[in-house]
Amino acid sequence: MRYCPSDLSIEIPDFPPTPVQPVIAAASAVAQGWGAMPLEERCGRMKSAQSALSSAKDELAKGIAFETGKPLTEAVGEVGAVIAKIDLTIADAREHFSPRHVADGPNPSLVRRVPMGVATVISPFNFPLHLGHGATVAHLLAGNPVVLKPSPLADHVVSRYAEIMAASFPAGVFQVVHGGADEAVALATDARVRAICFTGSVAAGRALSRAVADDFSKELALELGGRNASIVCADADLDAAADAVADGLCLTCGQRCNATSRVLVDEKVERVFLEKLARSLTRYVPGDPMLPGTKLGPLVSAPALERYLALTSAKADWIVPGGIPDSVDGKRGYFVLPAVRHGFADDASEPFAPILEVERFSDLNAAVSLANASPYGLTASIFTRDESLFHRLAASLRTGNVYANLPTTFSPGTLPFGGFGLSGNGRPGGRGFIRFCTHEQAQQWKF
Numbered sequence: 227m228r229y230c231p232s233d234l235s236i237e238i239p240d241f242p243p244t245p246v247q248p249v250i251a252a253a254s255a256v257a258q259g260w261g262a263m264p265l266e267e268r269c270g271r272m273k274s275a276q277s278a279l280s281s282a283k284d285e286l287a288k289g290i291a292f293e294t295g296k297p298l299t300e301a302v303g304e305v306g307a308v309i310a311k312i313d314l315t316i317a318d319a320r321e322h323f324s325p326r327h328v329a330d331g332p333n334p335s336l337v338r339r340v341p342m343g344v345a346t347v348i349s350p351f352n353f354p355l356h357l358g359h360g361a362t363v364a365h366l367l368a369g370n371p372v373v374l375k376p377s378p379l380a381d382h383v384v385s386r387y388a389e390i391m392a393a394s395f396p397a398g399v400f401q402v403v404h405g406g407a408d409e410a411v412a413l414a415t416d417a418r419v420r421a422i423c424f425t426g427s428v429a430a431g432r433a434l435s436r437a438v439a440d441d442f443s444k445e446l447a448l449e450l451g452g453r454n455a456s457i458v459c460a461d462a463d464l465d466a467a468a469d470a471v472a473d474g475l476c477l478t479c480g481q482r483c484n485a486t487s488r489v490l491v492d493e494k495v496e497r498v499f500l501e502k503l504a505r506s507l508t509r510y511v512p513g514d515p516m517l518p519g520t521k522l523g524p525l526v527s528a529p530a531l532e533r534y535l536a537l538t539s540a541k542a543d544w545i546v547p548g549g550i551p552d553s554v555d556g557k558r559g560y561f562v563l564p565a566v567r568h569g570f571a572d573d574a575s576e577p578f579a580p581i582l583e584v585e586r587f588s589d590l591n592a593a594v595s596l597a598n599a600s601p602y603g604l605t606a607s608i609f610t611r612d613e614s615l616f617h618r619l620a621a622s623l624r625t626g627n628v629y630a631n632l633p634t635t636f637s638p639g640t641l642p643f644g645g646f647g648l649s650g651n652g653r654p655g656g657r658g659f660i661r662f663c664t665h666e667q668a669q670q671w672k673f
Contacts, residue, residue, distance in 0.1 A: 228379070231295030231524040232515050232559040238293065241381045243405035246412040252398040253344045253371040254418045260399050261341035261369035265323055268367055269316050275394035276312040282390055283309065286355065289383030291515045294351050295524040295560065296478055298516055304356045308387075311360055311639055318660045319367040328670075335670035341369030342445060342665055343420035346413040350425045351526055352481045354380030355387050360639075360655055361423035361447070362391075366400065368663035370421060375403045375410055379526050411437055421445040421663065425483075425655075428575070428648050435651075447653030447662055451483040451576045452604025452645055454634040455597045457619065458491040458499055459590070462609035466631060468502035470607065471582070474633035476510040476564055479525050480580035483649075484605040484627070486634045487577055488570065490593045493586040500584065503566065504546055510580070512554045512561040524560040525579060531560045534579040543568035545584065574601055590615075594622045603646030605634040626654065 230236035260268075279286070283305045290301035328335045345365040349358025358374055365372050376384035381404050388402040403409050407430070414422050415437050422444065424434055431450045438444050456474065458467050474486030491499050513520035525531050531550070538548045548565025552558075564580040571583060587593040597606060605627040608616050613630070620628040626645040629636055637643050637656065644654025653662050 228527065230292065230559070231526050232292075232554070232561075233557045234559055235557070238382065240378065241385070241404035243409055244403040246403055246409055246416070249373055249401050249403055250344060250413070250416050250418050253373055253401060256396060256398040257341070257343050257371050260371055260396065261343075263369070265319060265367070268369065269319065271394045272312055272316060272363065272367060275391050276309055278390045278393065279305075279387070280309055282386075286383060286387060288516065289386060290354060290380070291523070293383050294354060294380050294526050295515050296352075297513075297520045297523045298518055299520070300478060301515075304353055307639055308355050308359045311356070312363055314639055314657060315360070315363045315367055315660060318364070318658060322661055323368070323664070331670060333670040333672045335668065337666055337668050339368070339664035340667050342663065343370060344418055345370040345372050345421040345423070345663070346419050347372055347374045348410050348413075348422070348424045348426065349374065349376050349384070351377035351379035352478055352483075354384050357425050357449075357655070358384070359387075360659060362400070364660040364663045365421065365423075366395070368660060370663060371399045373401050373403055373413055373419070375405065375413060378404070378406055410434070414438055415441075417441065419444070421447075423447040423653075425449045427451065445662060446651065447655075447659070448651045449483065449644060449655055450648055450650050451578075452485075452602040452649050453487050453574070453576055453600050454484055454602070454605045454607075454625075455488040455490055455600065456486050456607040456609065456634060457593050457597060458489060458495065459608070459610040459612075459615065460492040460494045461611045462495070463611065463631070464495060464499050464502050467609040468499060468506040470609070470631070470633045471503055472506040472510065472564075474607070474635045475582050476507070476522055476580050477633075477635050479523055479562065481526060481530070481578050482635055483576075484635050484637055485578075486607070487582060488597075488600070489582060489584045490587050490596050491584060492593075493588055496586045500545055500566075507546060507564045507566075510564055512551055512563065514555045514557070522564075522580075524554075525562055527560065530579065531562065533577075534562050534581070537571070537573070537577055537579065537581050538565045540571065542571070548581070576602075590619065594619060598622075598624050601648045604649040605629070605637065605645070607632055607634045626650075
């Protein structure tokens with residue numbers, strides 16, 4: 227049993243763990259038939275699922291907001307991205323799955339894509355539908371049956387999503403397993419599962435990598451988060467930069483892998499920028515996530531709140547001290563206030579809360595060095611009016627996604643999404659993920 231993040235008087239029942247072996251057996255039984263189905267038929271079934279999801283979009287958005295505390299306006303955007311992702315992935319499938327004829331070899335030949343087999347998708351709570359859905363759609367279109375294991379912090383809304391999706395596919399092609407780490411490991415280590423997509427913490431990603439290391443032909447895609455920096459140059463539009471940093475810090479209450487958790491600011495504009503940032507943060511007032519006007523919902527759980535408390539109670543030069551409201555709209559929940567400090571904390575893990583660290587720099591080379599000192603490398607933002615300077619700095623940053631004059635959270639589904647270092651293993655989500663959902667087979671002939 228757990229509690230609604232925005233109202234601790236409401237209990238949310240846990241799903242009992244799902245027996246894993248029967249689910250994998252059912253998926254394995256239909257793998258050959260699903261993989262042999264023509265791509266256009268799989269696309270047609272996916273379009274049917276898209277229509278059903280569109281009809282349930284309001285229900286799903288409210289489910290996300292209630293169960294995870296994500297503000298309803300963000301949840302509506304997430305469901306919209308889920309629906310749009312299907313068209314983007316169908317286009318990718320048609321591009322990447324067409325046989326490629328090779329004309330310059332010794333014999334007539336072609337390269338074709340073939341399904342891998344059963345895939346497991348392990349999804350997080352912060353984007354309970356969108357992140358798991360992206361990999362799910364790609365694997366299904368590739369001809370791989372999918373077993374989805376959601377975070378236990380979002381299993382009700384994911385269960386409803388899966389019920390809607392599964393109705394468009396043959397039995398066994400798309401299933402859900404509920405549970406925790408034991409079920410995730412059981413799925414990932416089963417020899418019949420040929421591909422895994424995991425979004426979560428570095429510690430869990432490492433454990434999963436070790437668990438499947440002996441099965442080296444198994445495809446493993448890891449998206450493990452970030453400690454993302456914004457670089458504010460002396461020539462930046464400081465009002466726009468302050469708003470973008472505040473947005474990157476506070477969206478989803480900081481519980482995004484691409485959240486802004488570090489700011490590097492030119493010492494010549496530091497004082498003015500921090501004043502503007504403090505003003506911009508006043509837009510983020512804790513509120514009921516079910517109300518359309520709320521911009522800052524609660525953290526997802528009691529452990530998340532405890533981590534926030536530990537981080538904000540550390541001795542530091544706090545510019546904005548943060549805090550925990552006694553109640554919000556008359557209710558007790560896991561609500562917190564944004565916090566900003568000078569200097570980088572010794573803890574190199576993600577805060578996964580609206581906590582921002584600020585460091586000044588005197589020259590741009592130092593800024594790049596500070597940004598690259600992080601063991602993560604997911605997203606970064608550069609605030610400048612000079613386009614050539616942006617491209618020069620971006621080329622020096624070891625991150626998978628670099629933006630100019632945009633929040634670090636601005637990651638559209640039309641682009642690949644992945645990171646370097648502790649942020650992942652080179653299997654980007656977003657656009658093009660479908661490339662990692664099939665094997666390549668080369669054929670040549672001589673008659």
